[in-house]
Amino acid sequence: MHGRRAAAPAPARPRLKRRSARPARSGRAVRPKFSALAMSFVAAMMLATSVPALAVTATDGVDTASVYAPAGEDTVTYAPQSVEVSEEAVISTLAAETYDVEAAPPPIVSEVANVGSVSIAEGDAIVWPVVTWEKRYSGFGPREAPCGGCSTFHDGIDFNPGDGTPVMSIADGVVVLSTENGGGLGVNVEVQHNIGGELITTSYGHMQYGSLAVSVGQRVTAGQQLGLVGTTGQSTGPHLHFEIFRGDGVRFDGFAWLSERIG
Ligand SMILES: [Zn+2]
Structure with missing residues (x-):
């Protein structure tokens, strides 16, 4: 059950x-x-x-x-376009296509007494050493000795702009000599320049005592005053005796060289 x-x-x-x-x-x-x-x-x-x-x-x-649009009214407006590019890509593109970088010419290195190694950058400007350069110019080369101890070969050029006229560096450079005891050259300054990648030295003689405006190792610019026209050393009257030479020390015609570059 x-x-x-x-x-x-x-x-x-x-x-x-x-x-x-x-x-x-x-x-x-x-x-x-x-x-x-x-x-x-x-x-x-x-x-x-x-x-x-x-x-x-x-x-x-x-x-x-x-x-269907009639000619002349067929205008199409484009939306502004933007392309996202990373900053790195932009920089590399500019560097490759826009800029053509040239390496700067290396400065000339000169050994200056009591100063050491001096690098001389290239400068463009070239000027006459005195403003009135055309006055009473005495040329470069063989000549009759103007005085008893004077050379028969004039290894410089003479300017006679007047006693006390400022004497200027013909180009940018470095002062390698600044003395009141320059022997026959009297009060004398020498400046080294980098002109077209070449070491050029200029010499300024017979300047006034006490007129030296620069010292050894000092950097100067084209047209900068070095001293005043005088008649120190072996000199027959106030004038600037100007010499110019390359690394070999052989003087050449500065008047022709300056005329060619200044005009
Ligand atoms: Zn001279």
């Missing part, structure tokens, strides 16, 4: 489970159908909102740009 009663409800449980399982299965089967419909509906919505808009835009663009 207990077995039947007990057994009778027992088989009913599986039935209930089966019944309850059936609706669950049917529910599961509906959900996919619904979501598929929903997806297709969403897709339809996307087509309805996006495709027509694209079509209108494309049609307007074609009409305006080329087909």
Whole structure:
């Protein structure tokens, strides 16, 4: 009895489970159908909102740009364009295509007594050593000795702009000699220059005592005053004795050299 009663409800449980399982299965089967419909509906919505808009835009663009617009009114406005490039790329492009960098010519290195190594940068300006350079010029080369101890070969050129006239460096350079005991040259200054990459030395003699305006090792510029015209050393009257030479020390015609460069 207990077995039947007990057994009778027992088989009913599986039935209930089966019944309850059936609706669950049917529910599961509906959900996919619904979501598929929903997806297709969403897709339809996307087509309805996006495709027509694209079509209108494309049609307007074609009409305006080329087909229907009258000649002369066919204006097309382009949006400003920007290209993002890293700063490194820009720098490398400029360096490669815009700038052609040449190395600066190396300065001439000269040994100056009591100063040591002096680098002389190249300068462009060249001037006459006196303003009135054309006055009473005595040329370079063989000559009759103007005095007992004077040379028969004039290894410089003489300017006579007047006693006390300023004497100037003909170019940028470094003073390598500045003395009041220059022997036959009297009060004498020597300046070394870098002219066209070549070491050129100029000498200014017979200047007045007490007129020296520069000292050894001093850098000077073209036209800078060195002293005053005088008649110290072996000199017959106030004038500037000007010499010019290269590394070999052989004097050459400074008047021709200056005339060629100054004009
Ligand atoms: Zn002279």
